[in-house]
Amino acid sequence: MIQIKNLHKSFGDFEVLKGVDLHVKQGEVVVILGPSGSGKSTVLRCINKLEEPTSGTIIVDGYDIMDHRTDINHVRTEATMVFQQFNLFPHMSVLENVTLGPIKVRGMSRNEANKLGLDLLGKVGLEEKAHNYPEQLSGGQKQRVAIARSLALRPKVILFDEPTSALDPELVGEVLEVMKRLAREGMTMVVVTHEMGFAKDVADRVIFIDEGRIQEEAEPETFFSNPRHPRLRDFLSKVVEH
Amino acid sequence: MAFDFEPSVMIDSIPTLLVGAKMTIIITVGGLFFGFLLGAIAGLMKLSRNMFVRRIAGVYVETIRGTPMLVQAMFLYFGLPMAIGIRIPAVVAGIVIIAVNSGAYIAEIVRGAVQSINVGQMEAGRTIGLTRGQTMRYIIWPQAFKRMIPPLGNQFIISLKDTSLLMIIGVGELLRTGDEIVAVNFRAFEVYLTVGIMYLCMTMSIAKALGMLEKRLHLKSQR
Numbered sequence: 224m225i226q227i228k229n230l231h232k233s234f235g236d237f238e239v240l241k242g243v244d245l246h247v248k249q250g251e252v253v254v255i256l257g258p259s260g261s262g263k264s265t266v267l268r269c270i271n272k273l274e275e276p277t278s279g280t281i282i283v284d285g286y287d288i289m290d291h292r293t294d295i296n297h298v299r300t301e302a303t304m305v306f307q308q309f310n311l312f313p314h315m316s317v318l319e320n321v322t323l324g325p326i327k328v329r330g331m332s333r334n335e336a337n338k339l340g341l342d343l344l345g346k347v348g349l350e351e352k353a354h355n356y357p358e359q360l361s362g363g364q365k366q367r368v369a370i371a372r373s374l375a376l377r378p379k380v381i382l383f384d385e386p387t388s389a390l391d392p393e394l395v396g397e398v399l400e401v402m403k404r405l406a407r408e409g410m411t412m413v414v415v416t417h418e419m420g421f422a423k424d425v426a427d428r429v430i431f432i433d434e435g436r437i438q439e440e441a442e443p444e445t446f447f448s449n450p451r452h453p454r455l456r457d458f459l460s461k462v463v464e465h
Numbered sequence: 466m467a468f469d470f471e472p473s474v475m476i477d478s479i480p481t482l483l484v485g486a487k488m489t490i491i492i493t494v495g496g497l498f499f500g501f502l503l504g505a506i507a508g509l510m511k512l513s514r515n516m517f518v519r520r521i522a523g524v525y526v527e528t529i530r531g532t533p534m535l536v537q538a539m540f541l542y543f544g545l546p547m548a549i550g551i552r553i554p555a556v557v558a559g560i561v562i563i564a565v566n567s568g569a570y571i572a573e574i575v576r577g578a579v580q581s582i583n584v585g586q587m588e589a590g591r592t593i594g595l596t597r598g599q600t601m602r603y604i605i606w607p608q609a610f611k612r613m614i615p616p617l618g619n620q621f622i623i624s625l626k627d628t629s630l631l632m633i634i635g636v637g638e639l640l641r642t643g644d645e646i647v648a649v650n651f652r653a654f655e656v657y658l659t660v661g662i663m664y665l666c667m668t669m670s671i672a673k674a675l676g677m678l679e680k681r682l683h684l685k686s687q688r
Binding site for chain 2: 271273296297299300303304306308310311312313314323324327328372373375376
């Protein structure tokens with residue numbers, strides 16, 4: 224589904240990613256951990272080219288996104304992103320947020336899109352909020368709408384960029400619950416997060432990024448019980464303390 | 466000589482002044498209509514990724530903002546005909562001057578409002594597969610437009626008052642009409658007072674109308 228080879232990314236003189244290789248298979252849930260500033264979000268943002276990679280190859284769903292002939296708008300509909308700050312459209316109702324993509328990008332009729340939208344809002348437990356506006360929702364509800372907005376495009380993979388980091392602690396659970404359900408249904412997901420519990424329960428593979436490189440990559444069991452890399456051991460001990 | 470206030474002069478001058486006020490409104494509405502178009506285009510050009518396009522808009526804004534409107538009006542109406550041999554009607558010249566002038570300021574209003582929208586909105590639009598243009602149209606512009614309203618109201622009021630400068634090229638707008646009445650009856654106090662009140666009525670109407678528009682747009686987003 225996603226093949227990344229030797230990905231480099233620099234911001235000016237500062238090299239954030241120093242050669243990242245990552246393969247994600249269909250139906251797989253890959254969780255990316257790492258200290259802040261390690262480049263984990265940058266990897267995610269390169270996958271759908273919100274960030275222009277400096278060099279390397281990235282193939283998403285068979286499309287080479289470094290090739291200028293590739294229709295990047297199409298690739299993004301197959302690999303949509305859920306943001307830390309939700310980024311809902313404040314001037315549109317919840318339902319309009321969800322149906323905009325299907326109508327404008329997939330060419331769906333409004334009726335069809337509304338049906339799909341209500342269906343997806345039901346799936347994230349927010350059908351009754353369809354006609355509210357984003358500012359009337361809690362953070363957890365906003366993020367669930369954002370997930371529904373991504374799902375509305377029927378993407379092949381969803382990229383989650385710290386989806387619960389901006390939420391009050393008591394609202395984290397409802398969002399993780401929705402994500403777990405998606406994982407069980409076979410959605411391919413790449414998740415940057417600090418939620419160790421989610422990584423342990425849901426991930427097929429956990430990746431530790433530090434200083435612009437993948438330092439460790441393992442199944443959750445091995446990853447957490449038997450971390451090899453000293454930086455990871457250090458990282459885990461700090462996180463677990465909290 | 467004791468000054469002797471004559472309210473009846475004010476009443477008597479109203480019908481003639483209304484003709485001038487009508488001209489003021491025509492030029493203001495026409496000028497601002499094209500001024501907004503011009504400003505929106507120039508403002509978006511200033512946000513272009515193409516440096517050449519940004520430069521063109523920049524030269525336009527700097528030139529217009531950096532020279533007095535009176536000079537622009539006299540150049541267009543008296544200067545240009547000497548070079549090209551055609552004099553455009555004063556009303557048309559008036560509308561062009563107001564449009565070009567307000568457009569330069571509106572360009573900055575548009576640019577500022579669009580830039581004030583969180584980059585996350587553009588990213589969210591792009592991540593659901595919208596093109597840059599579509600994201601601008603459906604997501605950025607509607608939000609930016611709401612933020613433009615207060616500064617636009619300011620600019621509309623300034624432009625309306627600026628139409629009085631057009632008396633210099635012989636446009637029969639409100640101030641010039643008042644001037645012509647004074648030339649006949651020498652009642653400068655009453656006539657210019659009436660003229661001032663009429664300008665105030667018009668500017669207050671603009672403020673009121675935009676206030677209502679703002680309220681309506683605001684309500685729409687938080688039913």
